[in-house]
Amino acid sequence: MVRVRxxxxxxxxxxxxxxxxxxxxxxxxxAAAAIAxxxxxxxxxxxxxxxxxxxxxxxxxxxxxxxxxxSETARRGYILTGMPLFSAAYARSxxxxxxxxxxxxxxxADNPAQIARLDxxxxxxxRLRALxxxxxxxxxxxxxxEAQRRFAVDASVPLMRGIRYRLQAMAxxxxxxxxxxSARQQQTSALFLxxxxxxxxxxxxxxxxxxxxIRRYTADLATSRDSLRDLNETLxxxxxxxxxxxxxxxxxxxxxxYIVSHDLRSPLVNVMGFTAxxxxxxxxxxxxVDRAEAEAPHILTEDARLAAREDLPEAIGFIRTSTQKxxxxxxxxxxxxxxxxxxxxPEPVDLAQMVDTIIGSIQHVIDDRGAVVRVERPIPAxxxxxxxxxxxxxxxxENATKYLKPGRPGEIVVTGHKxxxxxxxxxxxxxxxxxxxxxxxxxxLFRRSGAQDQPGEGIGLAHxxxxxxxxxxxxxxxxxxxxxxTFRLNLPTELSIQDIKA
Amino acid sequence: MxxxxxxxxxxxxxxxxxxxxxxxxxRRAGILNDIKHFTDxxxxxxxxxxxxxxxxxxxxAMILLDLNLPDMxxxxxxxxxxxxxxxxxxxxxxxxxxxxxxxxxxxCYDLGCNVYITKPVNYESFAQAIRQLGLFLSxxxxxxxx
Numbered sequence: 001m002v003r004v005r006x007x008x009x010x011x012x013x014x015x016x017x018x019x020x021x022x023x024x025x026x027x028x029x030x031a032a033a034a035i036a037x038x039x040x041x042x043x044x045x046x047x048x049x050x051x052x053x054x055x056x057x058x059x060x061x062x063x064x065x066x067x068x069x070x071s072e073t074a075r076r077g078y079i080l081t082g083m084p085l086f087s088a089a090y091a092r093s094x095x096x097x098x099x100x101x102x103x104x105x106x107x108x109a110d111n112p113a114q115i116a117r118l119d120x121x122x123x124x125x126x127r128l129r130a131l132x133x134x135x136x137x138x139x140x141x142x143x144x145x146e147a148q149r150r151f152a153v154d155a156s157v158p159l160m161r162g163i164r165y166r167l168q169a170m171a172x173x174x175x176x177x178x179x180x181x182s183a184r185q186q187q188t189s190a191l192f193l194x195x196x197x198x199x200x201x202x203x204x205x206x207x208x209x210x211x212x213x214i215r216r217y218t219a220d221l222a223t224s225r226d227s228l229r230d231l232n233e234t235l236x237x238x239x240x241x242x243x244x245x246x247x248x249x250x251x252x253x254x255x256x257x258y259i260v261s262h263d264l265r266s267p268l269v270n271v272m273g274f275t276a277x278x279x280x281x282x283x284x285x286x287x288x289v290d291r292a293e294a295e296a297p298h299i300l301t302e303d304a305r306l307a308a309r310e311d312l313p314e315a316i317g318f319i320r321t322s323t324q325k326x327x328x329x330x331x332x333x334x335x336x337x338x339x340x341x342x343x344x345x346p347e348p349v350d351l352a353q354m355v356d357t358i359i360g361s362i363q364h365v366i367d368d369r370g371a372v373v374r375v376e377r378p379i380p381a382x383x384x385x386x387x388x389x390x391x392x393x394x395x396x397x398e399n400a401t402k403y404l405k406p407g408r409p410g411e412i413v414v415t416g417h418k419x420x421x422x423x424x425x426x427x428x429x430x431x432x433x434x435x436x437x438x439x440x441x442x443x444x445l446f447r448r449s450g451a452q453d454q455p456g457e458g459i460g461l462a463h464x465x466x467x468x469x470x471x472x473x474x475x476x477x478x479x480x481x482x483x484x485x486t487f488r489l490n491l492p493t494e495l496s497i498q499d500i501k502a
Numbered sequence: 503m504x505x506x507x508x509x510x511x512x513x514x515x516x517x518x519x520x521x522x523x524x525x526x527x528x529r530r531a532g533i534l535n536d537i538k539h540f541t542d543x544x545x546x547x548x549x550x551x552x553x554x555x556x557x558x559x560x561x562x563a564m565i566l567l568d569l570n571l572p573d574m575x576x577x578x579x580x581x582x583x584x585x586x587x588x589x590x591x592x593x594x595x596x597x598x599x600x601x602x603x604x605x606x607x608x609x610c611y612d613l614g615c616n617v618y619i620t621k622p623v624n625y626e627s628f629a630q631a632i633r634q635l636g637l638f639l640s641x642x643x644x645x646x647x648x
Contacts, residue, residue, distance in 0.1 A: 258603075262601060263570075265621075265623055266600055268623050269517075269523070269621055272623060273520075273629075274519065327624070330623075
């Protein structure tokens with residue numbers, strides 16, 4: 001007994017579950033990482049924009065500052081030298097002041113603190129411009145000395161100091177903001193890195209686990225495949241071995257049946273022989289009793305008369321019928337065992353024609369019993385032993401016409417169809433049927449079912465089954481009591497020599 | 503029948519009942535030849551080949567042989583009798599047995615058996631067969647021992 005354990009399904013299921021779990025986990029991790037990275041990128045862009053904005057603001061503050069200083073330098077140069085070069089430089093840089101302030105106001109619109117500072121700076125610029133315009137006008141009209149004197153006393157220097165101070169404050173504020181925003185951006189970058197790193201690590205872990213699982217799965221598969229291959233390789237051997245065992249057992253049974261039936265015959269010859277002798281011997285005795293009764297009735301006892309005329313013939317009669325029956329049974333066993341030893345010769349058989357022939361050969365019996373046998377064509381062709389199949393079918397058809405339901409004319413149909421590489425032949429009757437209890441029993445030797453009102457020894461179906469087995473087939477019956485029976489013969493479409501040996 | 507009086511019949515049959523029935527029916531056929539009965543192969547062979555009054559040493563005989571014997575198979579005895587160089591090679595052998603197996607029958611004839619008869623279980627047939635055998639025995643010529 002070779003037992004091969006294949007735990008493929010459970011292992012497969014477990015591996016598959018793990019795989020799916022890992023894949024899902026991996027995808028979830030990837031999705032989370034992607035979302036996180038996206039969010040971080042958006043955040044980062046915002047921060048970058050803010051930083052750029054801060055830089056712009058710083059730039060704008062610096063520009064305003066330098067324009068103020070440049071215009072002041074130009075004014076002073078003009079007042080000191082009266083050179084028109086300075087006047088032009090002043091006009092250029094002073095003209096830029098107002099747009100620069102507007103730009104700054106626009107840039108810092110989101111920052112109330114800076115706006116407040118600008119609100120303070122702007123009136124100062126207005127006053128500064130007025131003072132400057134005054135001194136430039138004086139210088140332009142040639143009164144340079146007056147312009148210089150006024151310059152020394154007017155409020156422009158303190159105004160500018162105030163503006164400078166506030167611009168520095170604004171710049172400082174922007175530097176502070178820049179620091180905050182840079183820090184935030186760095187934080188986000190760090191976060192980005194760690195999230196990406198985490199995702200990568202997670203992916204790596206998932207990948208490693210998945211690879212491990214797959215490797216184990218593959219190893220399992222390989223093991224299963226190997227054991228399957230081993231099993232496959234030994235299967236042939238096992239089948240051959242079993243077949244040999246079976247054939248041996250079968251031969252043993254055949255031989256046993258043969259020997260037993262033979263050895264039983266020997267004593268039976270004696271029993272029947274000496275019974276006959278006894279019967280012959282009883283003749284003169286009966287004559288003697290007759291004569292005694294006629295000539296000397298007083299010597300004849302009642303017992304002697306009974307013994308000679310009734311007991312002896314009766315006993316001999318019973319012994320005779322019993323031994324005759326035993327002889328028939330032994331002959332049946334012999335026939336079965338002989339059938340089992342007959343060589344089977346497969347050949348193509350036209351089933352429909354065979355059934356026709358069988359019907360023809362027992363037509364008179366069928367007619368006597370008032371039955372009709374019909375063949376439903378077509379019946380698939382089959383390659384098998386002609387003689388054995390003929391015996392099977394004639395037995396089945398004969399049985400079908402034999403066990404009719406009283407008062408119902410027999411109607412027997414023979415059909416056949418193919419199921420893959422098997423041919424199923426059915427003999428369907430409308431007879432008295434077989435009790436489901438007896439469905440197996442009827443195929444046993446000497447066993448019969450239902451009312452024992454028909455001659456027979458219970459051999460036919462046993463013979464049929466033995467033959468069916470020899471043809472590599474099976475036979476079964478479907479029936480309910482009183483409602484007909486269907487005997488189904490299942491045969492290989494092509495009986496091979498290998499089937500016979502098995 | 504007188505010319506056959508000297509032909510002894512050797513019956514090798516392990517079943518006493520069968521032997522008795524055979525003998526009865528042979529006698530009923532009117533055969534009065536001496537019948538020697540053996541129930542096993544060993545003593546039968548000893549008588550056939552070695553006994554002073556056995557067929558090998560004196561006088562013609564014919565052999566009734568059953569195939570199922572306790573100590574050896576009837577076919578072994580048949581083979582010995584019909585073997586090349588056996589003094590009993592020409593002695594008629596009637597195989598009288600229950601076996602009606604085709605292979606067995608063929609084998610017996612191959613070994614040189616002269617007649618093969620299956621014992622019918624039905625006694626009427628049995629008696630009839632033996633009586634016919636008796637009639638047959640009354641007419642056949644048996645060669646003298648060499």
